[in-house]
Amino acid sequence: MIDLHVHTWRCRHAVGTVFEYVAAAAERGIDTIAITDHLPLPPALIARDPGMAAYAMPVVELPAYVDEVLSARTAVSATGGPEVLLGIEADVYPGNEAFVRTMLAEHPFDVVLGSVHFVDGWAFDDPDRREGYASWDVRALWERYFDDLVSAARGGLADVIGHADLVKKFGYVPDGDLMPLYREVASAFAEAGVAVEVNTAGLRKPCAEIYPAAPLLRALNRAGVPVTVGSDAHAPAEVGSAYGEARRALLDAGYRSAVVFRSRQAEEVPL
Ligand SMILES: [Zn+2]
């Protein structure tokens, strides 16, 4: 059992320390956990929109975060506990690539999740900013979101694309056939050489389904895109959440194994 996506108190909208997450993972029999807090956002962005300070740790805290995860790894390996990977979830939106690249280069990350939470600076997944949906046509928003996600994959900064259809979070889904879009996205991810995560947080949100949706997951499988599994826990009690559902979704989509990343190299693990 693996969980390659969890957040700590440092991001200002989650609770729990690295040690509390690792203890929860040990309790649930998880073999490998990646701590993947949000990479700091550019200070200029937060200066323009102070509410964004609650989306990620400040830049000055990144070294302390890295130290905490690496100390937890050392402490836990001495006790035979779960394997602890140093991860991060980066906001790879157009214009932020150079900032992300600089921050990533400073630390020995095992795994980098590349996520899109913003469209034109709007945090479309923030429940307090839902009014933004009123100014978008849903299909246009989806096309724009997936365009940015494909650019994130092609940019080569991320090992894994986070919650690949997050844009459905509040249930805004376009009418009509989504398969052509899904096929295009899947083949772009395959070409870019990224993995995708099966993220169970969607089950806890208004959309009430795993990210990505079953038809997208099948398209990813057909295109040969590898997968990880993550709870996107924002509290230690959510570690490993709905792993059984994630595993079932993967088996239904045709997957028989997942991958974990050590020093940014994928290694297969059975489901
Ligand atoms: Zn978060």
Ligand SMILES: [Zn+2]
């Ligand atoms: Zn995320």
